[in-house]
Amino acid sequence: MPITDLFSNNRIKSILSSYLKNDIIPHSMIFSGPGSADILSFAKAFSKSLNCLSLKDDFCGICKNCLNIEKGTFPDVKILSPEGQYYKKAQVTYIVEDNFRRPLIGKRKMYILKDSHKLSENSSNAFLKILEEPAASNIFILLTNNLNGLLPTVKSRCQILNFQYPSKPEISKYLIKKGYNQDMVNILSNLSGANIDNLLELDFNSLMQKRSNVFTVLNKLIRKRGVEDVLLDLYSKSGSREKFIDYFRELVNLISLFLRDIIVLKLDKENKHILNIDYKEELVNLSEYITVNKLLFLIEKMEILLRDIKRNLNARVLLLEFIRSYTKREIEDV
Numbered sequence: 001m002p003i004t005d006l007f008s009n010n011r012i013k014s015i016l017s018s019y020l021k022n023d024i025i026p027h028s029m030i031f032s033g034p035g036s037a038d039i040l041s042f043a044k045a046f047s048k049s050l051n052c053l054s055l056k057d058d059f060c061g062i063c064k065n066c067l068n069i070e071k072g073t074f075p076d077v078k079i080l081s082p083e084g085q086y087y088k089k090a091q092v093t094y095i096v097e098d099n100f101r102r103p104l105i106g107k108r109k110m111y112i113l114k115d116s117h118k119l120s121e122n123s124s125n126a127f128l129k130i131l132e133e134p135a136a137s138n139i140f141i142l143l144t145n146n147l148n149g150l151l152p153t154v155k156s157r158c159q160i161l162n163f164q165y166p167s168k169p170e171i172s173k174y175l176i177k178k179g180y181n182q183d184m185v186n187i188l189s190n191l192s193g194a195n196i197d198n199l200l201e202l203d204f205n206s207l208m209q210k211r212s213n214v215f216t217v218l219n220k221l222i223r224k225r226g227v228e229d230v231l232l233d234l235y236s237k238s239g240s241r242e243k244f245i246d247y248f249r250e251l252v253n254l255i256s257l258f259l260r261d262i263i264v265l266k267l268d269k270e271n272k273h274i275l276n277i278d279y280k281e282e283l284v285n286l287s288e289y290i291t292v293n294k295l296l297f298l299i300e301k302m303e304i305l306l307r308d309i310k311r312n313l314n315a316r317v318l319l320l321e322f323i324r325s326y327t328k329r330e331i332e333d334v
Helices: 010-022 039-051 064-071 089-098 121-132 168-177 182-194 204-223 227-237 241-267 277-289 292-310 315-328
Strands: 028-032 077-080 109-113 138-144 159-162
Touching (some): 010 039, 039 077, 039 109, 039 138, 089 121, 168 182, 182 204, 204 241, 204 277, 241 277, 241 292, 292 315
Parallel strands (some): 028 138, 109 138
């Protein structure tokens, strides 16, 4: 499987192929983009291309090295994840020390850091040492869906490749190949703008249940019926702050799409281009309870709420304040 067969982001594929053909490989790179762009697959493909036993400027996908990289058992390609909310000091210390060791069997030694924005300030400063003076055979690829979460000093030492969301036709083609029927494809491709990180691999029934849960929250929010209990209950059951942030980010993204559809329907109830087409009747009914100004206000407040929660402010206090500000504020009708 050549690099050109990777899913979407043709510009990035051209850049990586150019690096390989011209043998000009940056020692430090940042792959920044949504999970739906599958940046990990690009990083693994690049690692295979640098260590493939059969091809020089690409990867075959079937040689021993390629197969072991895919399985995660190749000793010279290390894929790391944060242990908890952030990368631990011991993880960064290991990378710093291992940086000075030569590859065991491969041509290049690769370090792929998932969620690299979860490097703490101290870890990032320690990591800077090897970004400034990496061993000649070593390549570092930092994966992130939050480029602003990385220190400027780290970004300045890396070649940054910005991945884009796959287009709807690309997603539709991909899903049809996976065996989804056309109704499922229509729903999933419409949701491609929801920034659902694992959209391409998400179980369809699981996503439908999530959307049902999210619509329940939205319905209570717009009708101002028990939303405080719903959100606080979900917060208490999430188990950890990190899990709650992941849940709430997805909730905000999905609710934003529902709200967008309500705005469209308020302007034209016969509109055939709403995204959540399977919820059209419910959204038409819900549109009677809210004005456009209130909808825009709600979208803005939820985005601010998500931003503040990510900044490690007290999530429970923020939720309560959000509910009060929404349910008590009167917005003039349009």
